[in-house]
Amino acid sequence: MASAPFSYTIFLQGKDAIQQDNPILPAVWRTPKGNLESSDIGSPSLPALLQQELLVDRLEAIIGDLWIAGRPVPPRPLHHHALLKRTIHVTERMDLHLVWHKDRIFIKPMPRFLLDPRFWTRHIKPGRLRKAAHGYLFSYAALITHESDFRLAQTHGLLPQEIIWKAWHEFVHDLLQNTIYADISPRYYYGELRLGRLNAIYRFHRGHLLRGYSSVAASNDYTSFLVDNYATLATLLAYALVLLQAMQVGLGTSILNAAKPFQQISYGFTVFVIAFTVLSTLIGGVVVVFAFLANWVSTTRFQEQRFLEMKVPQKDEGQRWIL
Numbered sequence: 001m002a003s004a005p006f007s008y009t010i011f012l013q014g015k016d017a018i019q020q021d022n023p024i025l026p027a028v029w030r031t032p033k034g035n036l037e038s039s040d041i042g043s044p045s046l047p048a049l050l051q052q053e054l055l056v057d058r059l060e061a062i063i064g065d066l067w068i069a070g071r072p073v074p075p076r077p078l079h080h081h082a083l084l085k086r087t088i089h090v091t092e093r094m095d096l097h098l099v100w101h102k103d104r105i106f107i108k109p110m111p112r113f114l115l116d117p118r119f120w121t122r123h124i125k126p127g128r129l130r131k132a133a134h135g136y137l138f139s140y141a142a143l144i145t146h147e148s149d150f151r152l153a154q155t156h157g158l159l160p161q162e163i164i165w166k167a168w169h170e171f172v173h174d175l176l177q178n179t180i181y182a183d184i185s186p187r188y189y190y191g192e193l194r195l196g197r198l199n200a201i202y203r204f205h206r207g208h209l210l211r212g213y214s215s216v217a218a219s220n221d222y223t224s225f226l227v228d229n230y231a232t233l234a235t236l237l238a239y240a241l242v243l244l245q246a247m248q249v250g251l252g253t254s255i256l257n258a259a260k261p262f263q264q265i266s267y268g269f270t271v272f273v274i275a276f277t278v279l280s281t282l283i284g285g286v287v288v289v290f291a292f293l294a295n296w297v298s299t300t301r302f303q304e305q306r307f308l309e310m311k312v313p314q315k316d317e318g319q320r321w322i323l
Helices: 046-054 063-068 078-083 117-123 128-143 147-155 165-177 195-204 222-229 231-251 260-310
Strands: 028-030 036-038 087-090 099-101 104-107
Touching (some): 028 046, 063 195, 078 147, 147 165, 231 260
Parallel strands (some): 087 104
Antiparallel strands (some): 099 104
16 A cells, blocks of 8 residues: 655644544535435545545646646745735635636635545555645645745635644645655646636637636626627727727828828728627627527436436426426
């Protein structure tokens, strides 16, 4: 059995985190099919739970493009994000850990089981799972470097409350003595990742045109969708309007009015702005209609499949409940 990448016991009073009367796993977890199951160390579904908790498959799938979304350096400490006026939003999804959007950054709190070396020895085997877990611990070593970072982590519930600063200091020292980049998932070669650019990578490189990487920061209605996505277009059209007005003033002068090249440029630019505006409006309408239809079909199919798995009655066309 492979040992943990640390040996220091971080919890006070030598608490036995493996004992079931001291829960270190989530109370329940959601299976890939959407069902709820209780978490238990002795359960045969524990490997599936750990994969859900720790793996970063979607980021590893685009590892060659991650340089677009972030820099290959450890994440900056929590106090620096506070200086950047980024608010910490807790997420339990590992694929959103250290992803940021505008003035928000998403951080996954430290699971208790990752701080117990015995749990590593018994349940976190060598391979992708171990590299992902090791990389996650490495990211926390970078996030909490000063005591001010430690206080911020405790305030936002990122670390168990019984951990004290001295214990964290010793834990990180022990961890870094046993960490090299070959031991961690390549995702953690990079620190914070920009959500907007991850969405672009997934839309244009992976073919997920509507959802991108994550819709966690997306608008919840189609009106907001148009407002958010047409903000850049509105800015471009505002500049175009200024240029058109300047050209109109220029055509009112005798010198520019007599210059055929200027007249041709003005004519061409005017036609381009009109065509671009009409085309953009049409494309926006088509995208909204397509998104609505795609969401409707997806939701209907998912509901039918879900109800079959749940073995609950469904309604037929006559609104009668059927099995």
